[in-house]
Amino acid sequence: MQLVVSQLLPAYFDESVTQVSEIWGKEWAVEKNDLIKIVAPSGSGKSSLINFLYGLRTDYTGMISYSGKDLSHFSPEQLAGYRKDHISIVFQDMRLFADETAALNLEIKRQLNPYHPPEKIKEMAERLGIDSRLSFKCSTCSYGEQQRIAIIRSLLQPFDILLLDEPFSHLDNNNSEKAMQLILEETRARNASIIYADLERSEIFPYTRIYHL
Amino acid sequence: MALSFKPIRPLLETGTSAASKWFSYIGLCLGVLLLLCSIQMYINIRQMVVEGNMRKNGFDYVPIAKNITTEALKNPEKTLFTQPEVDELKTQPFIQDAAPLIANQFRIQLSAGSLLSFETDFFIESLKEDFIDTVPPTFKWQEGQETIPIIFSSDFFEIYTVFSAGQKLPKIPRDAAVGFSFIVNCYGNGRQQQFIGKIVALSDRVNSVLVPESFLSWANQTFDQQKPLGASRVFIKTKDANDPHLLSFLDSKHYVINKEQTILGRNKMLLQGIVTGMGIFGLIVVVLALMLFSFYLQLIIARSKDNLKLLLTLGYSPSWMSKKVSNRFLPVYIFVVLVALLLTQAIQWLFYHYIMQDKPQLSPFVHWAVGATALALILLSLFTNYRMVKNQLYKLN
Known part of the structure; x- marks a missing residue:
């Protein structure tokens, strides 16, 4: 697998941003075991980039290709396969089923392509300190708890690339570190890469490459 | 999983x-x-x-006749079907085939022999075998053969049953009718010849006394020698006797078809x-x-x-x-x-x-x-x- 990004620029951005950005309008690729940090101030298109890479939006110029195939030409079925087997994500806005329990939210993702057995959910929840919240509806959980549920959900499937969009914005340092530890363990176990996008430079993520959006 | x-x-x-x-x-x-x-x-x-x-192989077989008016009575030939008229019937898309009922053109007398004092003038007809509902293998005649196989109408047989009671004639059960024999005398052209008529089957479809075509064509030539007359009835073979196109065609030609069969x-x-x-x-x-x-x-x-x-x-x-x-x-x-x-x-x-x-x-x-x-x-x-x-x-x- 290889994710190659070429001359990418949101359709609604001015060409001039390519002069200051290390991402927009440039050539770059994600290799195995890469830990890429993207520092992106507000309004620089951080979430747009994450959505483009995940195949949620195609309103851009340039090209994103995965294993040599243009992502914007993926059929709905190919996109489903891409998200099920090759790429995982922690959204900035979590995107959980608010009226369902945390356990059901996690099981829905786990059963799609079971990388871990069902017991692993409990084990991960214990590590992140939310095991007591598993039987509660997500709408009753705090943002911090919801963020940890979203992190565990992203680790229940096989992946080559893990996209993290401000994954610790609602967590304190202690919980962020615990979560980062778990993420790194799971990523290493898969020989996968991480693209970590955040507003500012933080030392919690041991990146191998850093880009400024 | x-x-x-x-x-x-x-x-x-x-x-x-x-x-x-x-x-x-x-x-x-x-x-x-x-x-x-x-x-x-x-x-x-x-x-x-x-x-x-009366269907056979998915077809209806129905007899048609010409409408007999008082004017037509003065000119009896007009009540008969000519060959071009039969051919015209065959060309219609809703008629698969047509066959005239050929009648005898000589005198026929039927008697029960010495057993019963019963003698009557009678008629016989022939029809293409395909149009007959019951054709046994014995329904064949060759020149020189004394016995004529006959297919008798079931309706005629019913009439005989009613008629026989008043005439003190023996009642014949329907089962025993097949195989029943009588004497058939043919007269004409200065000749007379006696045959044995034998009922070989009953027909629910054709109201007639049917003999093999080979016999009737031989007998008409032998006892009459005149030009064959037309047929008063023609049987048609059609996919649906109730087809509106067929009914309107027959009406336009003033041909009559059995009302009971078409009322439905x-x-x-x-x-x-x-x-x-x-x-x-x-x-x-x-x-x-x-x-x-x-x-x-x-x-x-x-x-x-x-x-x-x-x-x-x-x-x-x-x-x-x-x-x-x-x-x-x-x-x-x-x-x-x-x-x-x-x-x-x-x-x-x-x-x-x-x-x-x-x-x-x-x-x-x-x-x-x-x-x-x-x-x-x-x-x-x-x-x-x-x-x-x-x-x-x-x-x-």
């Missing part, structure tokens, strides 16, 4: 009213019932009309019109009910839009979800169509038993075509739902 729909199911149960659900179920059931009943009634009418005629046909058109109207109405109700179902599904999708969108975002396949969402209604469809099918069966049984008084042409059970329609309806609704859900999900993606 196969992907389970169980954890997904609650994501779609978002506020659908039970009343609207049941309303659409009942609507669909009524529509399907109307449609199935119409098909069954259509088949019933066809069976009653078709079985009412004239009523059939009216009845089939009513039943077709009923069927169309049923079809409209089915379409409306299916639309109602479709709207109901669209409503579920619209209400669960966010959940469905998130499932697709997580990597669930739109085809898999379409299949699962549309299959959720499979038990409902099967149940609704089965109820309609059972009601149709009950109506057919009541119709057969109480209205048609167990008429043998009909069956107390629904025709296979009705069952096939029911199955087709289930498959059609599943397919249309699947397509609709898939389109909606693709739009969400």
Whole structure:
């Protein structure tokens, strides 16, 4: 697998941003075991980039290709396969089923392509300190708890690339570190890469490459 | 392990009213019932009309004659069919074949020999074998053969049974009629010859005394020697004796056909019109009910839009979800169509038993075509739902 990004620029951005950005309008690729940090101030298109890479939006110029195939030409079925087997994500806005329990939210993702057995959910929840919240509806959980549920959900499937969009914005340092530890363990176990996008430079993520959006 | 729909199911149960659900179920059931009943009634009418005629190999064989008017009586040849007229009949698209009934052109006397003092002038006719309902292998004659095989009309036999009582003639049971012999004397052209007539079969279709064509053509030449006369009756072979095109053609030519055999046909058109109207109405109700179902599904999708969108975002396949969402209604469809099918069966049984008084042409059970329609309806609704859900999900993606 290889994710190659070429001359990418949101359709609604001015060409001039390519002069200051290390991402927009440039050539770059994600290799195995890469830990890429993207520092992106507000309004620089951080979430747009994450959505483009995940195949949620195609309103851009340039090209994103995965294993040599243009992502914007993926059929709905190919996109489903891409998200099920090759790429995982922690959204900035979590995107959980608010009226369902945390356990059901996690099981829905786990059963799609079971990388871990069902017991692993409990084990991960214990590590992140939310095991007591598993039987509660997500709408009753705090943002911090919801963020940890979203992190565990992203680790229940096989992946080559893990996209993290401000994954610790609602967590304190202690919980962020615990979560980062778990993420790194799971990523290493898969020989996968991480693209970590955040507003500012933080030392919690041991990146191998850093880009400024 | 196969992907389970169980954890997904609650994501779609978002506020659908039970009343609207049941309303659409009942609507669909009524529509399907109307449609199935119409098909069954259509088949019933066809069976009653078709079985009412003498059919052989799926064809009707009916005799036609010319309308005899007082003017025609002055000119008897005009009551007979000429060869060009028979040929014209054969060329009509709704007539598969036509054959004239050839009559004897000489005098024939029939007697029971010395056993009974019974003697009468009589007639014989011949007809192409294909048009006769019962042709035994013994129905053959060669020159020099003394015995003439005869196919006797069942109706004539009934008349004899009535007539024999008054004339003190022996009663003959129907079973014993075949094999019954009598003496046939032929006169003409200064000659006389005696034969033995032997009944080899009874015919329900042809009201005549039929002999093999080979005998009659030999006898007409031998005892008459005149030019053959035309035939007063012609049998036609047609796919449907009640075909309106056939009936209007015969009317235009002033040919007469057995009214009893076509009265059903004239009523059939009216009845089939009513039943077709009923069927169309049923079809409209089915379409409306299916639309109602479709709207109901669209409503579920619209209400669960966010959940469905998130499932697709997580990597669930739109085809898999379409299949699962549309299959959720499979038990409902099967149940609704089965109820309609059972009601149709009950109506057919009541119709057969109480209205048609167990008429043998009909069956107390629904025709296979009705069952096939029911199955087709289930498959059609599943397919249309699947397509609709898939389109909606693709739009969400």
